[in-house]
Amino acid sequence: MTFRTRRAASLATAALLASGVFTGLSAPAHAAGTETDLAITAAGTRLTSGVEGKVAWAKIANQGEGTPGKVFLKVDISKVDDSKLVLEPYQEGGCPATADAKPKLHVCELDADEIPGPGETIEVPILLLNQAKGLTEPYSAPVTISVESPDDTDDSNNSVDINVELTPESGVDLGVYVPDVKTRVDFETGDEGPLRPGDTSVVVGLVFNQGDLAVKGVKWTYRLPEGVTFTFDDEVCTYSADRRTAVCEDKALVIETGDVLLHGLPVAVDDGVEAPVTLKEGWLEAEAFGSLPAGARVSQQATRPLSDRAEVRAVEDTEYADIDPSDNKDDFAVIVAADAGGGGGGGGGLPVTGVQAGLIGAIGAGVLLAGVAMFLVARRRRVVVVAPGDEKPDA
Template sequence: MIFRNRPLVRLGAAALLASGAFTALGAPAQAAGTETDLSLDVVGTRVADGAQGKLAFVKVTNKGANTPSELAVRADVSKLDWTKVAAFPGVEDGCDLEGTEEKPTAFVCHATTAGLPGPGETTDLPIVLIKLVESLDAPYSAPVTFTIISADDTNEDNNTKSATVEFTKESGADLTVLADDVKNAVTVTNGGFKLAGDLHAGDTAALIYTAWNQGDVATAGLKISVKLPKGVTFTETEEDCEYNADKTSLVCTYANAPFVPWLQDKEDGDNVTSGGRFYHLLSVGEDVKAGALTGGTVSVEPIMPAPGAAPQAAEVKNLPDNMTPVRVDDLDASDNTDGYAVVVAAQGGSGGGEGDEGGLPLTGAKAGLIGGIGAAVVAAGGAMFLVARRRRVVLVTPGDEKPTA
C-alpha cells in the first residue's frame, strides 16, 4: 500500500524513530524462568478535526517477577474503512501483515530483545492514526483490538484491549505525555550530568518525559503533575513548581509556555513550539531494596486562554528552566497521564561508572535544559523516548535523528 500523504510521511517517519522495541522477527529464545504477567492498555485514539493524524500508543506492562523470553502484539484493524483512514504500527522493520496491502486486517509486531519489558517496566508500541483523505465530512469511528501473544504470560485476563479510533469533528488541544522508566544513575558535574550505569540505592537519577500537542488548537500554557514511587524523592526544587512536604510529588504551572498544534510548528530553533522535553533529578533512598519501584505517574493538563480573551502570541516568552522548545509533527484525556517505574539494581552491578552517553547540559542548580532534541523524534514520543524504555538514553540532534539498538 502506497500512501501519498505528506502528514502520513511525517507521522510515519517520526514513529519509526521510536519503534526499536518491535520488529517483524522478534527476540531469540531465552532460558527458563521467564513466566510473568503481561498486561496491555491503549491510549490516544481520538483525533481532533483539524489534525491530519496523531500517534496513539499500545502499552505492555510487565506486572510479574521475570522478563519474558518472547512478546508480540496483534493489532486487529479489520473494521476500519481503509479508503478514509488508516491505523498501523510505526515499526521500522515492519510487522507481519494479515490481509492485503490495500486492506490490511491485522498486524503482528514482535518485540526485540531490547523491547522485552523487565519486571515493572513498560514497552510502548506507537500506532499511526491518519486520514487518507484531505478532510472527513462527518465524524468517523471504528473499533480496533490489540492482543498480547506470549507463551510466557501467566494471566490472559488482561491481554486484550479494544479501543475506538475516533476521527472527530471537534477542535481542541490534545496533549500527550510519555515518561521513561528510570533505570540509570546520573552524575552531576561541571555543569552537566551523565548516565552512570545501573541505578542503586542512594544514587541520583533523572526522570525524563515529553509533553506535546497533537490537537488543532494552541494552549496558553500547561500544568504538570508528577508523583514519585515510594522510596524516591526530588533532589532539588524548581521555580514554578509546588512540592508536598515529603518532596514526593509536585505540580508545575507554566502559564506562559504555549504549545501550538504540530502543523503550526514549522521551524526548529525558535520559541514557537508544539512540545517540550522535561526532567527532574531524583534521589533514591539509601534503604531501598533492589527491584522495580512502581506507581510513579506524570500528568499534563492544558492551560487554555480565558474565554473572550484576545489571541495570545504563540511564542514562548518565559521558557521554563527545565524545558527546551522542540518542534513536533503532528482532545483526548487518555494520553494525558503516563506511568513509569524506578528500577533499582542490586549492589555489585555497573553503577558508579562514568557512562558513555555524553553529558546533558544544566542551566543551574535547578532543573536544567535538555539540548539538541531532534524534532521528528519528539513527534514519536520524545527525543529520548525509547519505545521499550531501554537501558540506554539516546541523545540526538536535528539532522541526526537515528535511534540505537
C-alpha cells in the same frame, strides 16, 4: 508502495525513537525465568480532523516476576475504513500486515531489548493518519489490540477492544510520555550507568499538543514511586513535604499544534532501597488551562518556558476541555540495579555546581529526537525545552 504508505512508514520509523530512546542506556533489573503476566492497554485513540494525524499508544505492562522470551503485539484493523483513517503500529522489530488489498491485521514481534522486564511497561506507537477531508460527522471504528507470549501465565488481560475516533471538533489535545527511569546520572561529571541505591537520575516528561488549537497555559504533575525523591527545586514547580510530588505550572506558556514541552527533573534513589527492584506507581499527568483560536498570532515570548525573567500572566485556573484526555497521564517505574558494593553514586546532597549542565546532558539529543518524532505527523517540528534555571537544593 503508495505515497501514503511511504509517508506512514517514515513517520512511524521516527516515532520509534519516542518509545525506545532510553532502552539502551542501562540494563534493567530483570528477574530470572521467563514465566510472567503481560497486560495490554491503549491510549490516545481519538483525534480531531483538523490535524494530519497523531500518535496513539499500545502499552504492554509486565505484571509478573519474569521476563518473557518472545512477545507479539497484534492490532486488528479489519473494521476501519482506510479512506477515513489509517492505523500503522510500528516498532523496531517491524509490524507486517496481512497481504490483502486492505490490510486487516498487523503483527509486531518485539525485539529482545524492547521486551518489558518485571514491573516495566513498553509503549508501541500507533500512528493515526487522517484521510478524511471536510469531515462533518464523527467517524469511529472498533479495533482490537492484543499481546501474546508463550511465557504468559494469564491471558485474561491480553486483549483490549477500543474505538478509534475522528471528530470534526476543534480543540487542544494534550498527550504525555515519560520513560522508565533506569540510568544513573552524575551531575558533576556527566557519567552514566546502571541506577543503584543512593544514585541520582532524571525523570523526563514530554507534554505534547496534537490538537488543532494552541494550548494557553499548562499544568503538569509528577508523582514518584516510594523510595525516590526530587533533589533540586525548579522555579515552575511546587513540591510535597515528602518530595515525591511536583506540581509544575506555566500559565503564560503557549504550546502550539505540533509542539512538545520537554521537562526534566533531578531525582535520587534512597540509600535504603533494597535492590535489584522495580519501584512502581510513578506517573506524570498534564492539563491545559485554556486555548487560543486557530491562526491566532502568538508572540515569541509566549512560546518560551517560564523563567525568573518572564512575567506570568493571569489565566483562569480551570481545567479546559481536551479532545482526548485518555493520553493525558502516563505511568513510569524506576528500575534500580543491585548495588555493586561501592555504595550509591549521587545521593541528595549534590553540589549545585554543574547541575544545569548535567541535567541537560541527561536529557540529551535522544529525548529531543523523541519529542520531534512525536510530531512528524504535524506541520511544525519545534521542541520547547524546559530545564531548571537556578536550581536550589532542598533544605
